[in-house]
Amino acid sequence: MSLEALNPDRVEAILVRHGAKAVSLTDAGGAAVLEPAPGETPLWNDTRIAGLFDADFDVEALKRDLKDSLAIDSLPEHRLESLRDRAWEREWLRDFRPRRFGERLWIAPDEMPVAAANAVVVKLDPGLAFGTGSHATTALCLEWLDGLELAGKTVLDYGCGSGVLAIAALKLGAISAFGIDIDAQAIAASKRNAARNGVDRRLGLGMAAAGAGGQYDVVVANILAGPLAELAPVLAAAVRANGLLALSGVLAEQVDGLAAAYEEWFEFDEPAMLPQDGQTWARLSGTRTGRYDVHAMS
Numbered sequence: 001m002s003l004e005a006l007n008p009d010r011v012e013a014i015l016v017r018h019g020a021k022a023v024s025l026t027d028a029g030g031a032a033v034l035e036p037a038p039g040e041t042p043l044w045n046d047t048r049i050a051g052l053f054d055a056d057f058d059v060e061a062l063k064r065d066l067k068d069s070l071a072i073d074s075l076p077e078h079r080l081e082s083l084r085d086r087a088w089e090r091e092w093l094r095d096f097r098p099r100r101f102g103e104r105l106w107i108a109p110d111e112m113p114v115a116a117a118n119a120v121v122v123k124l125d126p127g128l129a130f131g132t133g134s135h136a137t138t139a140l141c142l143e144w145l146d147g148l149e150l151a152g153k154t155v156l157d158y159g160c161g162s163g164v165l166a167i168a169a170l171k172l173g174a175i176s177a178f179g180i181d182i183d184a185q186a187i188a189a190s191k192r193n194a195a196r197n198g199v200d201r202r203l204g205l206g207m208a209a210a211g212a213g214g215q216y217d218v219v220v221a222n223i224l225a226g227p228l229a230e231l232a233p234v235l236a237a238a239v240r241a242n243g244l245l246a247l248s249g250v251l252a253e254q255v256d257g258l259a260a261a262y263e264e265w266f267e268f269d270e271p272a273m274l275p276q277d278g279q280t281w282a283r284l285s286g287t288r289t290g291r292y293d294v295h296a297m298s
Contacts, residue, residue, distance in 0.1 A: 007070075010069065014066055015051040017065070018051075018058070101139060101168075102147055104119060107121075107122050107168075108124070109124070120168075120172055124193055136281040137248045138161075140248050140272055140282075141283065142165065142168055143272070144220070145168050146172065150169055153175065154175060154177070154178075155170075156180070156216040157177060157179045158220070159182075160179030162186070163190025163191070166179045166190070167190075167194055167199055170199040176204070178204040178216070179203060179204070187207065190205055191205060218244045221247055221249075223249045224250075228261075232262050232265075235247075245285065247283065248284075249281075250282045252273055265288060266286040266289060267289045
């Protein structure tokens with residue numbers, strides 16, 4: 001059902017009240033919602049809500065409740081569809097298959113082994129947090145990490161999401177990593193995924209407001225161009241002399257402006273580009289060369 005001007009939380013509550021086994025919100029248009037600002041839960045301008053019910057549920061009672069509770073005379077455009085019974089909690093596996101990033105690094109569900117002889121495998125269930133490698137911004141960072149010599153290095157993953165970048169770095173040889181995010185659910189997902197991969201003792205996690213402190217050999221930040229520009233002094237201070245930085249979540253047309261925000265501290269390589277869904281995403285990566293100022297992580 002298209003939400004139009006209806007409150008999504010109220011509609012979801014009504015669906016759950018009538019026995020919905022699952023409720024999902026999806027984009028009915030073409031706009032992207034990626035990393036939200038702290039405290040925000042953005043939705044698309046044109047949002048569709050779907051509920052999964054048992055076959056014998058009372059659809060007419062649900063329709064009456066929606067109209068009465070929402071004080072509307074008629075429901076927005078909607079449809080009913082009968083679905084073959086299946087293990088819906090694992091349905092995402094149809095689209096989540098093992099994927100290779102670079103030469104060695106693979107992201108794979110627990111149930112799907114990777115046969116490649118030199119494979120470094122990160123086992124990951126998507127859960128609630130963004131970051132399985134399916135988006136170009138994450139893929140660009142994973143490919144970059146695969147190309148580094150990480151043995152004995154320390155890594156900061158700023159905007160860790162599912163923890164996939166920090167976990168990948170640890171499985172590629174990093175001695176320790178620290179993940180920061182603004183979302184408590186992301187921290188919880190990162191902790192679970194780290195335990196699934198046997199690296200939880202080498203991964204520290206914290207909320208952005210608390211900060212990480214110290215400096216790292218490698219810093220990767222997969223957020224968006226605006227926050228990355230604002231964080232330039234903070235992230236620069238987190239990179240050791242001659243350390244490495246990668247910035248992702250950046251559209252191709254935003255590269256020059258973002259590079260300018262970091263130019264006094266970093267010498268950047270040629271940006272890496274990856275198209276997806278009609279947009280071209282970029283990764284900026286380079287080496288810490290400039291002066292040092294002291295900034296608190298925030």
